[in-house]
Amino acid sequence: MKMINLGCGKSYHKDWINIDFKSNNKKVIQYNLLKGIPYPDNYFDVVYHSHLLEHFSKSDAINFIKECYRVLKPGGIIRIAIPNLEEIINNYKKYLDLAMKGDKLAIANYDWIMLELYDQCVRNYSEGEMGKYLKKKQIPNKEYLYRRIGYFRDGSKKDSLVINKTTFLFKIKSIIKKFIPVKKIRIFLTKLKNKIPKGKYKQLGKFRLSGEIHQWMYDRFSLSRLLQNCNFKKLKIYQANESNIPNWNNYKLDINEEGVIRKPDSLFIEAKK
Numbered sequence: 001m002k003m004i005n006l007g008c009g010k011s012y013h014k015d016w017i018n019i020d021f022k023s024n025n026k027k028v029i030q031y032n033l034l035k036g037i038p039y040p041d042n043y044f045d046v047v048y049h050s051h052l053l054e055h056f057s058k059s060d061a062i063n064f065i066k067e068c069y070r071v072l073k074p075g076g077i078i079r080i081a082i083p084n085l086e087e088i089i090n091n092y093k094k095y096l097d098l099a100m101k102g103d104k105l106a107i108a109n110y111d112w113i114m115l116e117l118y119d120q121c122v123r124n125y126s127e128g129e130m131g132k133y134l135k136k137k138q139i140p141n142k143e144y145l146y147r148r149i150g151y152f153r154d155g156s157k158k159d160s161l162v163i164n165k166t167t168f169l170f171k172i173k174s175i176i177k178k179f180i181p182v183k184k185i186r187i188f189l190t191k192l193k194n195k196i197p198k199g200k201y202k203q204l205g206k207f208r209l210s211g212e213i214h215q216w217m218y219d220r221f222s223l224s225r226l227l228q229n230c231n232f233k234k235l236k237i238y239q240a241n242e243s244n245i246p247n248w249n250n251y252k253l254d255i256n257e258e259g260v261i262r263k264p265d266s267l268f269i270e271a272k273k
């Protein structure tokens with residue numbers, strides 16, 4: 001079986017060809033997928049990408065899905081995992097109504113879902129407001145975050161990892177603050193930046209095109225329509241651990257080592273060429 005994992009990030013498997021913009025090891029081929037998929041027609045049995053398509057503009061996404069179709073063998077499978085816009089909107093509406101009633105936990109959940117909806121699209125610096133939220137000393141809605149993005153289950157490895165990192169960063173920050181006039185330096189740097197707007201905009205453009213931000217969002221309707229418009233057939237929505245791909249759960253791409261869904265905010269869809 002020839003299988004390719006596009007925009008793999010840190011989630012890859014040795015049985016697959018893994019490709020990403022960024023790579024610091026031999027198992028991941030470094031390539032900009034906006035230039036196409038660097039393989040011949042009818043080459044792969046499976047094309048998979050997780051949380052990649054939303055990083056492309058709408059028009060780039062059409063070209064990219066056409067590329068996925070081109071490199072698949074007839075009868076080959078495409079599997080896509082993507083943040084589910086419908087779920088984000090449902091959560092937004094639910095917590096908006098509860099927040100209006102003053103429910104404190106609902107307000108925290110509302111703040112978080114706004115980050116999923118907007119911060120991921122509009123941020124102008126790495127990790128954005130979402131990064132700041134995740135590094136807060138007190139996070140009131142950890143259980144909700146775990147259900148949304150798989151972080152912060154109390155007692156889990158991830159939970160302790162993130163908290164330790166936060167505490168460590170927090171300590172360093174307060175030590176630095178004591179000895180260095182951070183505020184003055186920041187003002188100086190901002191002034192310096194404003195003096196050279198050309199450089200500033202270049203930097204901003206570079207970040208906006210770095211593959212971190214969301215350029216579009218999808219739901220079960222728009223993703224199905226996109227696939228159908230690119231000639232894909234036999235579309236089906238799946239759970240993280242369900243697939244037509246043989247031995248899917250062995251690869252641990254949509255589930256983790258414990259068999260738990262890796263990115264719970266996802267919509268999973270498969271189709272055939």
Ligand SMILES: C[S@@+](CC[C@H](N)C(=O)[O-])C[C@H]1O[C@@H](n2cnc3c(N)ncnc32)[C@H](O)[C@@H]1O
Binds near residue numbers: 049051212
């Ligand atoms: C949100 S991460 C998802 C990573 C992984 N697939 C996962 O599910 O955890 C998006 C990944 O897509 C990559 N990416 C974004 N634009 C890309 C492009 N034009 N070419 C190749 N990789 C790209 C990023 O570098 C990043 O690793």
